[in-house]
Amino acid sequence: MPELPEVETVRLGLILCLVKQKINKVIVRQPKLRWPVPTHLPSKLKNQVIMAISRRGKYLLFHFKRGTLIVHLGMSGRLLVLPKMHERYKHEHVVLELSNQKALCFIDPRRFGAVLWTEEDDPLQHPLLNKLGREPLDRKFSVNYLWEKSRTRKLTVKQFIMDGHIVVGVGNIYANEALFVAGIRPARSANSLTQKECDNLAKAIKHILRKALRKSGTTIRDYVTSRNTHGHFGQHLKVYGRSGEPCVVCGNILQEVRLGQRSSVFCPKCQR
């Protein structure tokens, strides 16, 4: 499941081979994604040049002279740059054929992803983007911000940091890991956090995401050209997926609780 570091890695990889390329043709094989792929997408994109690729949260933005393509990878989405004449992947829903005889392919078995189009002057004003919370690696995502935002919130701190209206890009895996690093139990209510804990948490989120970003940065090729985007990450996870196993710090058995239908694993000794 692509989280923010993976999406950013995809972006960096795509910039290398897509910017300045012209779209020759768009093929929509399966328009039924998270939202329907706009029927006018092919005509809107035809003959336009990809000027830049940016990111907001886990949304990728492909900027054109007129309009912006918005892509979300959802749970199982992938963007691959393949030769124009390639063997068709299963679940290959949208294909952009490029002027360099390659094709950008959106592949998404579970179809939680999205391929959308906006012509707002500022694409960040799109309804899906304009209410998003802060970027975790931005300076503005700080102890003060977390502290203030959490004061009125009674939900669990894990659900709180996974709320994209507070901070974007913290999925279940990194939420679990960040709370472990910060020494905070996932079921604590957000408004019970002390300032010191908010500080630890903000730093832990940044730390975990930066670390993951560095790790994926070394495997950009895996994302852009071909399969197997995962595997290189699991070995670094300290709590996620390790319920019942010993804590890597103190040896206590890691426990699991479900918060908001999400599995949450923590060390009862290291996390308070």
Add this chain to the structure above:
DNA sequence: CAAGACTCCTGTCAGC
């Protein structure tokens, strides 16, 4: 406004 339930979808895996 806040919080929880519900929803989309398919690959994977446990259990029989």
Add this chain to the structure above:
DNA sequence: TGCTGACAGGAGTCTT
């Protein structure tokens, strides 16, 4: 071996 059912999960939307 094959079937069935549970589960996972991002995040918007609906309900309370």
